[in-house]
Amino acid sequence: MKNIFYKLYVVAFMCLTVWFIVIIWNVTFHHVIEEYENRKELEEVATIKEQKKREAEKTKFERIILQSEERVKHYLGYRVIEEQRIEGHFHHIGFDIGPDNRSYCIRCHGDMPHDKVRDLRAFLNMHAFFIACQTCHVKTEGRGPRVYKWYDRKTGELVPSPVLTYRAGTYNAKIIQIENTGVGEPQRVDSQERIDFASEFKEREKELSEAQKSKAKKMIHEIVSKQPSICEDCHQRESPLLPLHELGYPRDRIDSILSTEVVGMVKKYTEFYMPRMLHPGEQNKENEK
Amino acid sequence: MSLKRAARLYIVGFIFIVLNFYPSKNLFSADVGNCLLCHKYPGLSRIDEQGKMKLLYVNEDIFNISVHLKVKCEGCHTDIKKIPHDPVNKVDCLVECHIVEPSSEQKFSHKDVDNYVKKSVHAALDKYGMPKKFKEDLPTCKNCHDEPLYRPLSFFKQVRPGISEAALGRCRVCHKKEDFIIRFYNHVTTRLHRTRNPINIAEVCARCHDDPLLVERHNLGTRAVFSYGETFHGKAARFLDERVPDCLDCHVNTGESVHQMLSHKDSAAITYRENKYLACSNIECHPGTSQQFASYKVHAEFNLDQSPVQYYFTLFFIILTGGTLLPLMAIIFLDLIRRLFPDAVIPRRR
Structure with a gap:
């Protein structure tokens, strides 16, 4: 037994020695290497400059992507706020929402897919943050009662309602519709089969002919309704599309969502902007005029 | 008085105290227009016509510990006159908001800051009123500032930073409004020390001064924050030591606004060759130091081309x-x- 403890002691000491070696290396010779690399980097400034000009489009892409990657820590003494830094964004974000790994729609359409209707796009994107695309864009009428569940953005698994755990809209989960196909058990609209098909299309897109691409796209969008659900489908007291109570919303949150304040604002939007949303092409024509 | 009646009175009294003095979050909010009805949702965002991401979310919790907590949304977003509102214009930080500056009793604005910046090395126009070369590189308010946050200090026993309940207890003797007490305490104690941690200041400056392209364009000769990180001061700052000087301590004349940063070629600047030692000989740093003390190359990089001796x-x-x-x-x-x-x-x- 004594021998085992002695061996463990020696191994622990060896680990400590290795740790010291790494530290000493980092503050000494690694520093020299770093300086050499920095010098090289500066020498390459002119080349980079030229490259940046040539890759203007790529830079634009990188700017959008990378700006959400930069992280900052604000040291307030009694508290540290760590958050993403978005260039030009004045107000603090203060928390992180992971990517939606389940959605196959956003692989092509992006995380902020709504941009056609200028006056509504931010609202629609806001809802897309906690409502899966299929919930509004796929209608499964005549197939029994509609069922909606929450799924985890990271794992894609169905999870219990996060509404009581997190602040409004900051859930790491989204609402998805459960489809009754008439055959077997009801299944999620974003079924594994559909995900696999869309993923394979994305992977093999380059090798497909135009006709094949069109066919595949049609099949992927086959379930998409021409008339998506609109704000008033949910923000109304009579028969809201989403069963908010079943989705875990407490009474006061349901009252707020269906309040005169929200419903009234939705009406104002509907009055002024909604007709254009239902005929998206007209918006562009108006702008062109 | 019967025991039952006394108990009832106590309960009523307790409820009264809780309702009046409990520091509810809503007490602080300046959201009179109920803008957070929509803007509390983090997904409220879009990609604009220039391909830039616009996040329209306001984190209420963090906003309530910011210096602007009493400014109404429309105090800065002045073009919002109706709900639903149209896409808003860029905020003009020089606008007069509804806050009244207590010493002059006039509406508050950041115009003085702008006047300082106009005279500083970061001004977009030169002294003849002509646009400077690479004017677009020069900072505007939001390049250096996001929402400034309170950093309250605890003076009692100094066991931990933050708000001192003991101090607040003293305030409560005379002042009755809890939100006023906390805001006032936050405001005053935040101003009594650094408004940002040295490492946060360095990060802000680094966005421009460590950009190799910008350094080259403006012929600055060194990546200022990188070289700061090489010094004792920079290394201590990396360990979150707040007693070490950050960029502003050495580049701004003591007692002047940090927005009044002058070029090292200006004889009035603290970074001017003959004045440099004044920054070091500050009573809080190295009192009594000579000119020679500050004659070393402060921003020497560990770089063969730039500083071969070092x-x-x-x-x-x-x-x-x-x-x-x-x-x-x-x-x-x-x-x-x-x-x-x-x-x-x-x-x-x-």
């Missing part, structure tokens, strides 16, 4: 330290292997 000097110490300690560690490691396997032998080849 480079070889540092290189000597690196080799001395690494060359001594690494073999020592290697010997210790080999010795430990022997202790772990005392009888191990490497078989000889026949």
Whole structure:
């Protein structure tokens, strides 16, 4: 037994020695290497400059992507706020929402897919943050009662309602519709089969002919309704599309969502902007005029 | 008085105290227009016509610890006159908001800050009123500032930073409004020390001053924050030490606004060759230091091209330290292997 403890002691000491070696290396010779690399980097400034000009489009892409990657820590003494830094964004974000790994729609359409209707796009994107695309864009009428569940953005698994755990809209989960196909058990609209098909299309897109691409796209969008659900489908007291109570919303949150304040604002939007949303092409024509 | 009646009175009294004095979050909110009805949702966002992401979310919790907590949304977003509102214009930080500056009793604005910046090295126009070269590189308010947050200090016993409940207890003797007390305490104590941690200041400056393209364009000669990180001050700042000088301590004349940063070529600047020692000899840093003390190259990078003397000097110490300690560690490691396997032998080849 004594021998085992002695061996463990020696191994622990060896680990400590290795740790010291790494530290000493980092503050000494690694520093020299770093300086050499920095010098090289500066020498390459002119080349980079030229490259940046040539890759203007790529830079634009990188700017959008990378700006959400930069992280900052604000040291307030009694508290540290760590958050993403978005260039030009004045107000603090203060928390992180992971990517939606389940959605196959956003692989092509992006995380902020709504941009056609200028006056509504931010609202629609806001809802897309906690409502899966299929919930509004796929209608499964005549197939029994509609069922909606929450799924985890990271794992894609169905999870219990996060509404009581997190602040409004900051859930790491989204609402998805459960489809009754008439055959077997009801299944999620974003079924594994559909995900696999869309993923394979994305992977093999380059090798497909135009006709094949069109066919595949049609099949992927086959379930998409021409008339998506609109704000008033949910923000109304009579028969809201989403069963908010079943989705875990407490009474006061349901009252707020269906309040005169929200419903009234939705009406104002509907009055002024909604007709254009239902005929998206007209918006562009108006702008062109 | 019966026991029952007394108990009832106590309960009513307790409810009254809780309702009146409990520091509810809503007490602080300046959201009179109920803008957070929509803007509390983090997904409220879009990609604009220039391909830039616009996040329209306001984190209420963090906003309530910011210096602007009493400014109404429309105090800055002045073009919002109706709900639903149209896409808003860029905020003009020089606008007069509804806050009244107590000493002059006039509406508050950041115009004075702008006047300082106009005279500083960061001004977009030169002294003749002509646009400077690479004007677009020069900072505007939001390049250096996001929402400034309170950093309250605790003076009682100094066990931890933050708000001192003991101090607040004193305030409560005379002042009755809880939100006023906390806001006032936050405001005053935040101003009594650094409004940002040195490392946060350095990060802000680094966005421009460590950008190799910008450094080259403006012929700045050094990556200022990188070289700051090489010094004792920078290394201590990295360990979140707040007693070390940050960029502003050495680049702004003591007692002046940080927005009044002058070029090192300006004889009035603290970074002017003859004045540099004044920054070091500050009573809080190295009092009584001579001009010679500050004559060394402060922003020398460990770079052969830029500072060959410092480079070889540092290189000597690196080799001395690494060359001594690494073999020592290697010997210790080999010795430990022997202790772990005392009888191990490497078989000889026949």
